[in-house]
Amino acid sequence: MKSRRTPRALLASGFALLTVASLVACSSGSADAGGDAGSDPESFTVLSANENQTMPDVLNTLAAGACKAENEALPLEHETVAQADVVQKVTLLASQDSLPSHFIGGTQMVRPDGDLGTAGLVLDYEDALTDLGVWEQVLPAAASTIENVYGQMVSLPYQYNLEGIFYNKQIFAEVGIGEPQTFDELLDANDKLIAAGFTPMAEAGAAAWPVTRLIGMYAYRLAGPDAMSAIQDGDAKLTDPEYVEAAQAVADLAADGAFGEGFISMDPAAATNAFLTGKAAMKYDGTWLLSNINSEDENKIGADNIGFMPFPAVEGGEGSIDQWPANAGTAFAMTPKTYGPKTADWLKCIAENYGSQALSDAGVISGFKVDGEVADLPAPTKMIQEKVAEVEETVLWFEALMDGKSTSLAQSNMSLLVSGQLSAEDYMAQLQQSIDENS
Numbered sequence: 001m002k003s004r005r006t007p008r009a010l011l012a013s014g015f016a017l018l019t020v021a022s023l024v025a026c027s028s029g030s031a032d033a034g035g036d037a038g039s040d041p042e043s044f045t046v047l048s049a050n051e052n053q054t055m056p057d058v059l060n061t062l063a064a065g066a067c068k069a070e071n072e073a074l075p076l077e078h079e080t081v082a083q084a085d086v087v088q089k090v091t092l093l094a095s096q097d098s099l100p101s102h103f104i105g106g107t108q109m110v111r112p113d114g115d116l117g118t119a120g121l122v123l124d125y126e127d128a129l130t131d132l133g134v135w136e137q138v139l140p141a142a143a144s145t146i147e148n149v150y151g152q153m154v155s156l157p158y159q160y161n162l163e164g165i166f167y168n169k170q171i172f173a174e175v176g177i178g179e180p181q182t183f184d185e186l187l188d189a190n191d192k193l194i195a196a197g198f199t200p201m202a203e204a205g206a207a208a209w210p211v212t213r214l215i216g217m218y219a220y221r222l223a224g225p226d227a228m229s230a231i232q233d234g235d236a237k238l239t240d241p242e243y244v245e246a247a248q249a250v251a252d253l254a255a256d257g258a259f260g261e262g263f264i265s266m267d268p269a270a271a272t273n274a275f276l277t278g279k280a281a282m283k284y285d286g287t288w289l290l291s292n293i294n295s296e297d298e299n300k301i302g303a304d305n306i307g308f309m310p311f312p313a314v315e316g317g318e319g320s321i322d323q324w325p326a327n328a329g330t331a332f333a334m335t336p337k338t339y340g341p342k343t344a345d346w347l348k349c350i351a352e353n354y355g356s357q358a359l360s361d362a363g364v365i366s367g368f369k370v371d372g373e374v375a376d377l378p379a380p381t382k383m384i385q386e387k388v389a390e391v392e393e394t395v396l397w398f399e400a401l402m403d404g405k406s407t408s409l410a411q412s413n414m415s416l417l418v419s420g421q422l423s424a425e426d427y428m429a430q431l432q433q434s435i436d437e438n439s
Contacts, residue, residue, distance in 0.1 A: 038335070038336050038337045038338050038339040038340050038343070039337070039338065039340050040074060040338065040340030040341065040342040040343050041074075041100075041101055041338045041340075041343075043074060043075045043076070043077045043101075044070075044071075044074045044075065044076050044077065044101045044102070044342075044343060044346050045077045045078070045079060045100035045101050045102070046059060046076065046077070046078055046079070046100065046101065046102045046103070047079045047080070047081060047089075047090075047093075047100045047102070047103040047104055048078065048079075048080055048081075048104050048332075049080065049081060049082065049083040049086065049104055049330065050080045050081065050082050050083070051082075051083050052083075052330070054159075054358070054362050054364055055158045055159075055332075056078050056080075057361070057362070058158075058354060058357050058358045058361055058362065058364075059076060059078075059350075059354075060076070061357055061361060062349065062350070062353055062354065062357055063076040065357075066349060066352075066353040066357070067346065067349040067350070067353065069345075070342070070345045070346045070349045073342050073345065074342040074343065074345070074346060076346075079100060081104070083330075086104050086105065086106055086330075087105075087106040087109060090103060090104070090105050090106065090109065090116070091109070091115065094115070094116060094119070094121060097337075099121065099335045099337070099338070100338075101334060101335075101338050101343050101346075102332060102333070102334050102346075103332070103333055103334075103335075104330055104331065104332055105122075105154075105155075105330075105331040105332070105333045106331070107149065107150065107331060110122050110150055110152075110154045110155070110331050110333050111150050111151045111152070112151050112152055113151075116333070117151075117152070117154070120336065121335050121336070121337070122152075122154040122333045122334070122335065122336075123154070123333065123334040123335060123336050123339055124152065124153055124154065125138070125153045125154065125155070125156065125334075125347075126143070126153040127153075128334075128339070128344070128347060129347070129348075129351055132344060132347065132348045132351070133348075134348050134351045134352055136369065137351040137352055137355070137368055137369045138156075138157065138351065138367060138368060138369070139157070139160070139367050139368065139369060139388060139389060139391075140391070140392045140393075141160070141162075141324070141326060141367065141388060141391035141392060141393075141394050142157035142160050142326075142328050142366075142367025142368070142388075143367075144326075144392070144393055144394045145157075145160075145326040145327060145328045145367070145394045145396075146328050146367075148229075148394060148395070148396050148400075149327070149328065149396065149400065150331060154331065154333050155328060155329075155330075155331040155332050155333060156332050156350065156351075156354075156367075157328040157329065157366055157367025157368060158329055158332060158354065158358070158366055158367075159328070159329040159364060159365070159366055159367075160326065160327075160328050160329070160365055160366050160367035160388060161286040161287045161288050161326060161327050161328075161329075161365075162286065162287050162324045162325070162326050162384070162387065162388060162391065162394075163213065163284070163285065163286045163287070163324065163325040163326065163327075163397065164284070164285075164287075164308055164309055164310050164311065164324060164325075165201075165282050165283070165284050165308070165309050165310070165311060166275065166282065166283045166284075166285060166289060166293075166306060166307070166308055167179070167281060167282045167283075167306075167307045167308070167309060168275070168278060168280075168281050168282070168301055168305055168306070168307075169304075169305045169306070169307045170278075170301065170305050171193070171198055171278065171281040172281065172307070174196070175189075175192050175193055175196045175198070175281075176192070177189045177192055177193075179307070179309045180309075180312045181312055181313060181321065182312050182313050182314070182315055183218070183221070183249070183312050183313070183314045183315070184315060185312060186312050187256075190253075190256065190257075190258045193281050194257055194258075198279070198280065198281045199259070199260035199274065199279060199280040199281070200257075200258045200259075200260075200280070200281055200282060201253075201258050201259055201280060201281070201282040201283060201284060202259070202260070202263075202266075202271040202272070202274040202275045202279070202280035202282070202283045203259040203263050203266070203271060203283070203284065204263075204266050204267055204268040204270070204271040205259070205263040205264035205265065205266055205414070205415065205418070206264070206265055206266055206267045206268075207267065207268050208410075208411035208412070208414045208415070209397075209399070209411055210268070210271070210284055210285065211250060211254075211259075211414050211418060212398045212399065212410050212411055212414055213284060213325070213397055213398055214250045214253070214284060214311075215246050215247050215249075215250045215398055216228065216246075216325070216396075216397055216398025216399075217311040217325060217398075218245070218246035218249050218250065218311075218314060219242060219243050219246040219398070220319045220323065220325070220395045221311065221312070221313055221314040221317045221319040221320075221321075222242045222245060222246060222314045222316075222317040222318065222319065223236070223240075223242040223243070223317070223318055223319070224317070224318030224319050225318075225319055225320075225323050225393065225395050227242070227243075227319070227395075228395075228396060228398065228400065228401050229401060231243075231401070231432075231435065232401040232402075232439075237432050238428040238429075238431050238432040238435070239425070239428050239429050239432050243428050244424050244425055244428050245424075247417060247424035247427050247428055248424035250417070250418065251417050251418050251420070251424055254418035254419075255418075255420065259418075260274075260280065264415050264418065264419065271283060272285075272289065272292050272298070273298070276292065276293070276298050276299045276300055276301060277300045277301070278300065278301045284311070286327075287308075287365060287384045287388075290363070290365075290378075290380055290381055290384060293306055293378075293380045294363070294378045294380060294381060303378055303379045303380050304379055306379075306380045306383070308380075308383060308384060308387060310322070310323075310324055311325075319395075320393075322391075322392070322393065323393050323394065323395050324391050324393075324394050324395070325394065325395050325396065325397050326391070326394040326395075326396075327396075327397070327400075328367050334347065351368060352371070354366060354368050355367075355368030355369055355370045355371070356370050356371055356372060356374060359374045359377070359381075359385065360374045360375075363377070363378070363381055365381070365384055365385050365388055367388070369389070370385065370389075398410065399411070402435060403434075403435070403438040403439065405434055405438050406431060406434040406435045406438055409430065409431055409434045410431050413427055413430060413431070
């Protein structure tokens with residue numbers, strides 16, 4: 001049965017948006033923690049997505065342990081919403097002046113020019129955590145990523161993922177190659193791997209995004225860390241030589257056999273299996289792959305055989321191999337209106353303890369500092385956790401700043417690009433046209 005929005009529903013939605021906008025004038029809080037203090041509510045209510053159980057579970061553990069005093073002063077309560085309904089729910093709550101203490105939010109709405117951002121309804125965590133003396137508990141990489149995604153420090157990094165190239169140490173040693181530092185070295189490594197009978201890089205072409213990620217990474221390495229923000233701001237075009245070269249480089253990888261035969265129809269599970277059974281030497285992915293790597297049923301090459309490296313540098317490029325693509329999960333904001341002393345105590349306790357608790361309880365790598373040693377971590381998890389702590393500067397993925405229609409086009413046209421049915425110039429020209437029409 002097809003859903004239809006009635007005039008009444010449309011009117012209600014429009015009214016909610018108008019009411020959020022009107023809060024700009026009457027809000028007593030601001031996005032700056034240094035403004036007028038808010039008033040603590042009766043409970044520390046956290047609104048999260050139904051699909052994310054890890055974060056509420058870890059907060060419950062903290063409430064019973066490290067944050068027990070904070071919980072007794074301001075009891076933790078949970079509310080949930082379907083991920084797909086987040087924007088509608090939060091918009092409604094904001095229009096009713098009833099945002100909870102801590103809430104999930106849509107990416108656009110918490111940005112400086114978003115509905116909540118312009119209304120001063122999102123707390124600046126850098127200011128707040130600095131005032132509390134615990135800003136250093138947020139890892140530099142996580143802070144960099146949040147600033148890149150949201151334009152301001154309005155989310156806490158309850159989960160944190162780097163993206164890079166996982167590789168099979170044993171295969172590298174067998175073929176006689178090390179971690180490629182440049183793209184040319186990667187091409188040489190690919191040739192040796194193919195000659196030895198291995199697929200160089202398992203890529204899930206059916207999902208499209210694993211391949212478009214490579215286009216983005218080449219562009220970042222060539223044009224610099226502002227490569228995609230320059231597109232969003234209109235300071236560059238995807239039809240510029242650097243971006244066309246990025247698309248061509250990935251098309252050439254496919255043509256040279258780097259992804260193996262039939263990769264266009266390969267789904268993520270099959271690509272992961274190819275890597276974890278030793279058929280492919282590498283796999284570009286995010287650190288969420290740890291759940292597969294740490295599974296004895298899936299990982300047939302052994303935990304000690306897993307390496308992780310950044311996308312290599314492009315010689316003569318403006319970017320650096322030290323700039324990792326990353327994401328910090330869904331936005332979780334607080335509002336200055338309910339940011340009183342007891343809520344501040346909760347925020348401080350979360351910053352000091354969440355990283356260690358999440359890693360210990362669920363093996364989840366967050367963007368919080370881990371104080372002390374967490375025992376019995378699988379070797380790959382420990383490796384990634386240490387890597388995350390080292391990273392200082394991050395970039396976004398290829399489509400991160402694109403509108404929905406352009407993101408869809410980038411991914412649907414990917415198979416045409418890598419199969420030679422669409423030139424790199426035409427791929428980028430069509431994508432730039434979509435961005436121009438939908439900006």
